[in-house]
Amino acid sequence: MHGFADDNTSLAELARIVLDYSKERLELDPVPLDRPLTPAQLQERAGQTITAEGLGGQSAMDLFAEVLAPACLSVDHPRYLSFIPCAPTEAAAMFDLVVGASSIYAGSWLEGSGAVYAENQALRWIADLVGLPESAGGVFVPGGTIGNLSALVAARAEARRTAPAGQRPFRVATTRGAHSSIQSACDVMDAELVTVEPDERGRLTGERLREVLLAEGPETFFAVVATAGTTNFGIIDDLTSVAEVCRELGIWFHVDGAYGGAGLAAPSVRDLYAGIEHCDSFIVDPHKWLFAPFDCCALLYRDPEAGRRAHTQHAGYLDVLTEATDWNPTDYSVGLTRRARGLPFWFSLATHGTQAYTDSVEKTLTVAAFAEAEIARREGFELVGERFLSVLVFRRTGWTAADYQAWSDRILDEEFAFVVPTNHDGETLARFAIVNPQTTTDDIVAILDSMG
DSSP: OOOOTTOSSOHHHHHHHHHHHHHHHHHOSSOOOOOOOOHHHHHHHHOOOOOSSOOOHHHHHHHIIIIIGGGSOOTTSTTBOSSSOOOOOHHHHHHHHHHHHTTOOOSOHHHHHHHHHHHHHHHHHHHHHHTOOTTOEEEEESSHHHHHHHHHHHHHHHHHHHSOTTOOOOEEEEETTSOHHHHHHHHHHTOEEEEEOOOTTSOOOHHHHHHHHHHHOGGGEEEEEEEBSOTTTOOBOOHHHHHHHHHHHTOEEEEEOTTGGGGGGOGGGGGGGTTGGGOSEEEEOHHHHSOOOSSOEEEEESSHHHHHHHHOOOOGGGHHHHTSOSOOGGGGSSOSOOOOTTHHHHHHHHHHOHHHHHHHHHHHHHHHHHHHHHHHHSTTEEEOSOOSSSEEEEEETTOOHHHHHHHHHHHHHTTSOBOOOEEETTEEEEEEEOOOTTOOHHHHHHHHHTTO
8 A cells, every 4th residue: 555755645644534425424314326428428527536636525525526437426325226236345345445445356265365265265155055065166257247257168168178179069059038148148158049948938948949959059058047037127047947957967067146136035936936046156245135235146156166277377476376276266266366256145144144135135025026916917018928037028008118218317317216117029118127115115105106
């Protein structure tokens, strides 16, 4: 840690400035939604922020607090229901400051054993929810995209390691409801993505999967990706039947639970995940529905050695790490440099206990069930698709795409709520993603009322 000889703000003063702002932001109740500004507006209000002389800590913080921060939406606002929101606990958000101040490199046991130990305990809690064996393990990566990519890289490496001579599996199977990161991973890997038509509930099923695999040649596939909570509708695939087909044909079974995996903590919906315990790899983003700050994705392997074989980087200066038997997190994913991004999640779990997490996930499911019933009872509103978890998609009868967009723009401009439209089968629709325990039934009623 260091300052600069000619720094115009002392360490003590800088600490006061940063900690005062952080405390005030964490104490806001409710937080402001705020709204985006155009580049021209920001140029006018903020101007040139990087100068030869520096602005000084107080001026830089004032600029951030008064101009830049209000031009960023608060994803922890209770009426932020777009995409998948992020609503970290105060404990997790505060501990993120500690991680930044601690100068911990968390890529190896040698350099960050204490951090890695704590992260691994948080990973163990998730592995237990999934039903993975004690030997399972993994790493916290930046997000679901890197988590899915890392798992698929390991899956391909294992398939090619065990395939007969001359055979190089190059395909991944999933449904069109899978997250866009699966296609992105295949693009990066130069792999072919084969989609399976879902059933009438939108799920990947073993029956339809088997038909496609046998028709295309199961030996050409290195992974099947099922989803435990699709982003657009929250659909959970038929994991039991998919797992059976994967075992039958000897194909790696990966489950993308980036959003919906958090529902494993809720007894009321745990039965929806039957079969997940058979997965070879799994991801969930605690920064989505497990109340951690960005960026934090838990990646788990049934057999961590498969991840290690695929991802360990070799170089002379790394021999001291790669030749040891220590648990080095960077051996299990794409990337070498890593911060201890799992520690804020660990600290919140250690502070509040896992029951608080169960209670909070259940609370959001209760609000989602209320929203489902409220939409169903209102004239001029129609649910689209089945609610599995805490995502709801619905139409306002008679509305065009322009109507949805005008409504969304208006409520954001008023800093009332952030609800962007979605698209399904060419139709523009409204969508709620409820993962913030501070979102109430009154919020749902108020947003629906705003649709007229």
